[in-house]
Amino acid sequence: MMFAAPALDVQSVPLNGEDYALACWLFLRALGAIYGIAFVSLWVQVHGLIGSGGILPLEPFLGALRRRWGRERYRLVPTLFWLRADDRALHVACAAGVGASVLLTIDVAPAPCLVVLWALYLSLSTAGRDFLAFQWDVLLLEAGLLAVFLTPWGPLPGPGVVWAPPGAAVALLWWLLFRLMFQSGVVKLLSGDPTWRNLTALHYHYFTQPLPPWTAWYLHQTPSWFKKASVMLTYVIEIILPLLIFGPPEARLFAGAGMVVFQLLIVATGNYNFFNLLAIALCIPLAGEDVWRALLPEMVLPAGPLLRASPGQTAVTLGLGGLLFLLSAVKLWLTFFPHRPPRGPLGRLLRWVEPFRSVNSYGLFRVMTVERPEIIVEGSDDGVHWLAYEFRHKPGDPARRPGFVAPHQPRLDWQMWFAALSRYELTPWFAAFLARLLQGAPDVLRLLRANPFLLRPPRYVRALLYDYRFTTPAERRRTGAWWTRRLLGPYSPVLSLGSPPD
Numbered sequence: 001m002m003f004a005a006p007a008l009d010v011q012s013v014p015l016n017g018e019d020y021a022l023a024c025w026l027f028l029r030a031l032g033a034i035y036g037i038a039f040v041s042l043w044v045q046v047h048g049l050i051g052s053g054g055i056l057p058l059e060p061f062l063g064a065l066r067r068r069w070g071r072e073r074y075r076l077v078p079t080l081f082w083l084r085a086d087d088r089a090l091h092v093a094c095a096a097g098v099g100a101s102v103l104l105t106i107d108v109a110p111a112p113c114l115v116v117l118w119a120l121y122l123s124l125s126t127a128g129r130d131f132l133a134f135q136w137d138v139l140l141l142e143a144g145l146l147a148v149f150l151t152p153w154g155p156l157p158g159p160g161v162v163w164a165p166p167g168a169a170v171a172l173l174w175w176l177l178f179r180l181m182f183q184s185g186v187v188k189l190l191s192g193d194p195t196w197r198n199l200t201a202l203h204y205h206y207f208t209q210p211l212p213p214w215t216a217w218y219l220h221q222t223p224s225w226f227k228k229a230s231v232m233l234t235y236v237i238e239i240i241l242p243l244l245i246f247g248p249p250e251a252r253l254f255a256g257a258g259m260v261v262f263q264l265l266i267v268a269t270g271n272y273n274f275f276n277l278l279a280i281a282l283c284i285p286l287a288g289e290d291v292w293r294a295l296l297p298e299m300v301l302p303a304g305p306l307l308r309a310s311p312g313q314t315a316v317t318l319g320l321g322g323l324l325f326l327l328s329a330v331k332l333w334l335t336f337f338p339h340r341p342p343r344g345p346l347g348r349l350l351r352w353v354e355p356f357r358s359v360n361s362y363g364l365f366r367v368m369t370v371e372r373p374e375i376i377v378e379g380s381d382d383g384v385h386w387l388a389y390e391f392r393h394k395p396g397d398p399a400r401r402p403g404f405v406a407p408h409q410p411r412l413d414w415q416m417w418f419a420a421l422s423r424y425e426l427t428p429w430f431a432a433f434l435a436r437l438l439q440g441a442p443d444v445l446r447l448l449r450a451n452p453f454l455l456r457p458p459r460y461v462r463a464l465l466y467d468y469r470f471t472t473p474a475e476r477r478r479t480g481a482w483w484t485r486r487l488l489g490p491y492s493p494v495l496s497l498g499s500p501p502d
Helices: 017-043 046-051 058-076 087-105 110-132 135-150 167-190 200-208 215-220 224-246 249-269 275-286 289-295 313-334 344-356 409-423 428-439 473-479
Strands: 162-164 305-307 373-380 449-451 460-470 485-489
Touching: 017 087, 017 110, 017 167, 017 275, 017 289, 017 305, 046 087, 046 110, 046 409, 058 110, 058 344, 087 110, 087 249, 087 409, 110 135, 110 409, 110 428, 135 167, 135 275, 135 313, 167 224, 167 275, 167 313, 200 215, 200 224, 200 344, 200 460, 215 460, 224 249, 249 275, 313 344, 373 409, 373 428, 409 428, 428 460
Parallel strands: 162 305
Antiparallel strands: 373 460, 460 485
């Protein structure tokens, strides 16, 4: 099986940065808003996740790495929290991220804001460990890094000034969108998963996805032929349409429109935080000046002059952009040939940049889960009578209607989905979470919907594993419940603060 990545020779592609200056201006405004969503979403939960009273406290983690790795820690774990890692530092980092995202959105000092946003989000992603290890987190970092090439690095332009980036900078955004979509499609076929091969993946997806909304219940009831046709359409959008990105403008517009509609359908049937918004934003540079001026009212368009990239910045963009393209092309190669990694200087360079999370592979739902194990956490004062903790957004009470929460990402609820697919012994953060419940940690309890132990923490906690499925229309008419569940057994042992460490 042979594979060749699409050529990205900016000299041969008819790509003039001036034709996409307005599109890039719009993309940067959208990116600023998405950064803001990401920082606000994390800000309201960061202390419960990695604060001093959180599930995975940051300071002891960095202290252990400092003792073990010495100066090498700065490259292996790149984060500004090496300077200070207490709760105040987490608060300041999130606040600074929100502030910089607002400035970027209103077009104030875009280049410095992009650098600050990338550094802050990288620092938080590194510090967050399990809770910030999602593909949209690294996608935001990669898009944020490439966006630096879209802004002038010299004297700061005023608001409303449109800057024509080097054509290579626009091509890198196209390349990122291509890899995001194309890899997400091909990994489904390369994984060998039978549900993707026999077109039955959507028979399971709607109820097994991490946080299904109520619309997913209705899609789950659709006929089998409709779900199979939807899988075929997914292949067309994720594998065929991305190939048109490097075609003529008309084909590129068609591909962009198809991918935007696809992302909107996902938004309507799932909760994937800011990921879909970011994917839609990456489609903005596919359309040129004429398209956007025809689509948008004059009042929202920038009124400033058009500035052009200097020869020096164009040369630097070609050099650094070419290196990023090479490294990301290797990532795409490894999708097809995972057992043939590069050796020599290229392999060493790829390993060196890995901790910075800005040159990535993509591929959501490589293997479709066909069952939904769900963890229910309970506490007790006597070991006989147990009360359940209710999470904010993940399934719990079968009668509670699944809701929409995007673009916010409740990261504990998401990790509970992954924990249920694994085992207690292989999920170290989960034992730490149970310990915080026994301590009655306020920051952790604020991550939950309801705490049944308001006066004092329970003496014991445990976790049970259930099999959850959407109810049938007949069951829902009879019971009013959205879910039906069946007890599978214990997920964790019964724990108390006097329990021996696991």
